[in-house]
Amino acid sequence: MELTNLTICQIISNYPETRDVFVHNGFPQFADDAVLQQLGPILKLKTALKSKNISLAAFVRLLEEKIEDTGLYHRLAAMSGLENSKRLNMVALLPCPLKIPLQTELNRFVEGLRQSREVRLEYCAEAFSTNMVNYDEYIKYFEDPDEVPDILITAGYSFFNPLFMSRFVHTGIFARIGYGNVDYRLEQAGLIDRESHFAVIAANVLVMVVDVNRLGDLPVPGNWKDLLQPIYEKQVVIRGHNGEFCDIVQLNFYKEYGEAGLAALAQAVRYGLHPAQMVKELKSSRRDVPSIHVMPYFFANTLTDQPNIRIIWPNDGALAFPVSVLVKTEKMELYKEMAEFLTGPHIARVCGEAFFPSVHPAGMAGFPDNARFKWLGWDFIREHDMEQLVEQVNALFVEKQQKEI
Incomplete structure (x- = not known):
């Protein structure tokens, strides 16, 4: 070889x-x-x-x-x-708040498979914030099915890359995983694509966190479109670092309101931070902190002890992005138990406790009955080169924001 x-x-x-x-x-x-x-x-x-x-x-x-x-x-x-190195059967690329609780449950389940059925499953779970282990930059270069792990768990756009989709998804390398019970709120939001090879487990959702003291006399925004009003100029913080800003926020505004909406959003955003940094600055006594922070629901709930903080679940829906799983068709029988475990009630409760709304109703007890979710949609994903679009939209956003500084 x-x-x-x-x-x-x-x-x-x-x-x-x-x-x-x-x-x-x-x-x-x-x-x-x-x-x-x-x-x-x-x-x-x-x-x-x-x-x-x-x-x-x-x-x-x-x-x-x-x-x-x-x-x-x-x-x-x-x-x-020679087989001097173990083959990696599963890779989980997860948002930070979900990595530790989900990895704990995966460890237990994998060990159970080894003992009960002698199924050996080598895997690693990584947070998207990991700097050195960056799978994203290699995904579009994979050519052979044996390069791709048998099971993938992801919550990013990388696996929607057109080359990866055409080589491994559209060709049937991955199986379609059926659903059992599905929560009506995520169903209504279109997060469930029953024809897709991506089986959705849960959703990472973004909400607005408003410091009413810093907001002053301005009205509390009730939906995402409100942020485009001139009164909120430089009042908003979104996730961002080194010229790259939150793609979930950018793409939703671009889809709904076009380039003009993206330009208005750039005018509203003062700067970007990691959600943990947002929490830190909102708890600080600094007077120059913007009043509105867009962050994952998990981080928002670390601020519930602050009397001046309001967590706003927008009327038009929290911005949502699916956490999904892919399983190879040829390995589906071997990993059937794992697929059922990942889409079942126990993992749903784990996700729900981490403030990630789950597809299975078992994990939705802590979320509002009337909660709405705003998702780009599977048709939008299929119709666009997502890697190219993410780069294009971010470049437009940065250009507009720099003009406003």
Whole structure:
């Protein structure tokens, strides 16, 4: 087997001396053992190099020269029979508040599978905030089904990449997972696409948090369109860092109100912060803090002890993005129990306790009966190149915001 078809972990496991080649030629993250363990087992060499626009032939030459220099070079074909690195069966890319509680339950369930059915499932769960383990940049370069884990849990736009969709989703690599009970509120919002290969577990939702003291005489906004009024100029904070702002917010405003609405939103937003930073500044005594913060419902509920804070669930719906699961068709029988567990009542309650509305009604006890959700829609996702659209909309937003500064 050629080096190009091996994973990073297979290459480094069999030829430890090659690690320096990776670290000093575009992949410094592989100096970290934890990153190598989590990303290395699923990332093939050819895919990694494509993502960095590095010459495949030149890089392979570097690897072979390194192996020869240390006297450990041997026939590459012999590697095809070696299994020195474990294959990663499942990857979960989760919002921060959901990572720890969901990972705890996954650990228990996976251990139960090992003991009861001797089904071994190697997996890793990562938060989107992880800096070094960044699966997103490699997804569009995956070409072979064996590069993709058997089970994927995600809450981002990356897996809606048109190349990933055309290669692995539309071709039936992943199964359609049926639903049992479905909460009517998420059904009405269109979060459930029964024809989709993405089985929705729950939703990450964004609400408005208003400091009425800092708001002063201005009216408390009741819906998202209110934020486009000139009276809220520079009164809003959304998630953002280093010129990249919250795509959920941007895309919903772009879909509803076009470029003019996006420009008005840019006028309303003073700056971007991580939700944890929003909570910190709202609890501070600083007088220059904007009065309206758009943040996940989880973080909003850490401020309920503040008498000056109002959590606004907008009349037109909290902005929602699905947490969904993909399971390979050929492995569906093997992982049927896992699929049922992820879409069942227990995980629903775990999600609900983390303030993530769940598709299964068991996790919806803490949410308002009349709660509405605002989701872009599966048709919108299918009709657009989401990676391109996210970049385009963010660029427009940043351009408009900088003009206002």
